[in-house]
Amino acid sequence: MSATDRMRRLGAVARSAPAILAVGALGIAGIALAADAARVDETQVVSLLKTRLPKTELTKVDCKKIDGLCEVTAGSNLFYVNHGSRYLIIGRVYDMETRQDLTAARLLEINPDMLVGGAARANAAADEAGSPDAGIAGVASGAKKVTVPAKPAALNLTSLPADGAIVWGNRSAKHTVTVFTDFRCSYCRALTNVLRSMEVKVVERPISVLGSRDIADRVYCSKNQEEALHAAYAGEPFKAPSPCNTAGLDANEKFARKHGLNGTPIIVRSDGEVIEGYRPKEFLEAWLKGATS
Template identity: 60%
Template sequence: MAHSTILTALGGIMMLTGSAQAPTSAQVEAALKDRLPKTKVSSVDCSKVDGLCEVVAGENLFYVDRTARFLVIGRVYDMQTRQDLTAARLLALNPDMLVGSAAKANASAEAPEPPAAGGGTRVTQPALAQHLDVSRLSDKGAIVWGTGPQRVTVFSDFHCGYCRALSQTLESMNVTVIERPISVLGSREIADQVLCARDRHAAVRAAYAQDPIRPGPKCNTSGLDENEAFARAHGLNGTPVIVRSDGAVLEGFKPKPLLEQWLKGAKS
């Protein structure tokens, strides 16, 4: 993955007293109150990732080491289960939270500004357009899967955890998906492979799971350039962006019940 993790020293060393054992979540929370007095900490959990404590502060989600000296703003991935732990936790905290809102909330944690270059990757930001005419796009950049009567276009990025969650949700629905990859997070090479795969649907699944994609013959990938030009022209700077058959736009991951209700509102 191309996501960067920002490690910022907050200064000072917290001395562990009275025991050689690792501090408890309560002790870490107490230390955070001293170090981040303006941040209202909701919960601290040091049991999920060895050496790190997950900190929830309102809409913020970040991590600290067990001495509360180092603060980590970024994504935590379990490479054994291939799960984005940060995305899963954010969805558990607020199922309706957009990726852009989550990223903005995390960035607002009380910490120094990251470097301008190379200091992190913006996950997404809300699209500006409220209605999109995707009929002007050719089929060259479209990856079509599913066989349902309702059609939905998705601008996605294969490095986006929320796009993966959306894809899995759409798999369970009776819809036809027109997936149009755009490289927001540096996934163009993967998108090329998916577009040229013999079984594009299987390739989509493999791409989101970070599994090897069965190679296909070389093909014309200019359709992906068309997708990205369209996205830039209409202010789609993040993913996922979902477009209904009547052009209505929904930004970010949404749970299945909301998607089903939203799709029913399409104007014929």
């Protein structure tokens, strides 16, 4: 290689060096930003919120649940802010991988009595106007409290046939819970996810409140009912089964009409005690332990 060629090659390397350094700098900057996001100081977020929303009594700030956002609860109200606490966000957050409405599920944990007929008015704040610091009430609550119609305090399930029940969970568990559900009810799906995380035997009895009988038939007739049930709630396809005898599902519907169960989910403990609507894991675990023999 001639001296001239060597000089040209060295010049090319020298010219490319800034670009290489720039790429490296960008990579380091990206790592630093990611690390900075991971180290978000919730105490600082709380401090900024107290300054910017002095009339709002904060209950909890959680910056770890959702990337880039801090979930803020203030009593029975829920909203979000960015890590710098500059932007306040009132609305729903959906997880597109799990197909879950994270806001609705969280609101039901905070306000378990906000259900009516299985249709919670979660996050109605998106349609409302108001000052972001009017205690956040009525704006960031994401829900309107409603009066729940009277339902039986207890149910005797002995008249129901074994057919029509989809049994899943831990079949040898100490506690058994019966749930009347609808496959198009998002709060039934949320409840199912909670029950999956518990040591409990679940006897699920689908009823068609929201026009889901076709789904219930397919799940019930599936070879693996439990697998089909979870696929149906997740909105995932499952193999279409051959038709089967669904008289048990008819019995579920008849029982629900007779006892005024016109909403879902309805949860029945082994001793017959009834609660309506979604409940968080901690509540259900304590409630199940209170069953009388």
